[in-house]
Amino acid sequence: MGIRDIIEGKKQWRAHVARVKALPPDYQIVYKEMQKYLFKVGPVDLADGQLLTGIVDFFQEGAAAGKGVLELIGPDVAAFCDGLIKDTPTYADAYQASISGKYGFDERDR
Template identity: 25%
Template sequence: MITESNEPKSRYRRYLEAVTGLLEDKKRWRQYKARIKRLPENYRMAAEALERYLMHFGPADGTGAMEMFADLADLLEQSAADGTPIRDVFGDDPVEFVETFMANYPLGQYRARERNRFISAIARAAGEDTAREDGR
């Protein structure tokens, strides 16, 4: 886990990070990309595909996303080291895998909660469900 110094940031750095995002997150992103680049080709292809999916549907904040990407790199590095086939990692339904993977992170949990709320609202609108999710 990376922690920041307790020293106050310079005015320039605060401005720069407000415009470009946290510099620590950028450093962690470069480290993640270097880790993925060292994977065997088939694991690298899977990582890049999952990364592309997460960029569209995953957490939007830098720090939460970086935690997820670091965990992804850990998973794929360990799988490659163990010789675990890609299908054994991702299963027959890669979307189910990635949705479950994302649900383990705070913003992913929000997405799952909103998805369930949406499904319940449609069921109520269709007259299939009378109980509200929030208990009202």
């Protein structure tokens, strides 16, 4: 990763944060809670930015339609986040696999 990649990544993140700040206050609060939860749970592909960008897109559409944020996601933020990442491997899954000896091969292959 070169310096240009780092600079471009920072520009993209700043643009993303500006989009979040443009959301209504209730959307911003829920987005920040979702972000904290997702950073804690740690889906492996979170770093590519598509999940968080998709959430902001979804929130912008909901705000434009005049809906409250809880009308969109329901009362349980964690459950909504879990639904988003249900088929996505997490760092916790990778860790569990590493300590249980599941490295992508059968015990008979040893």
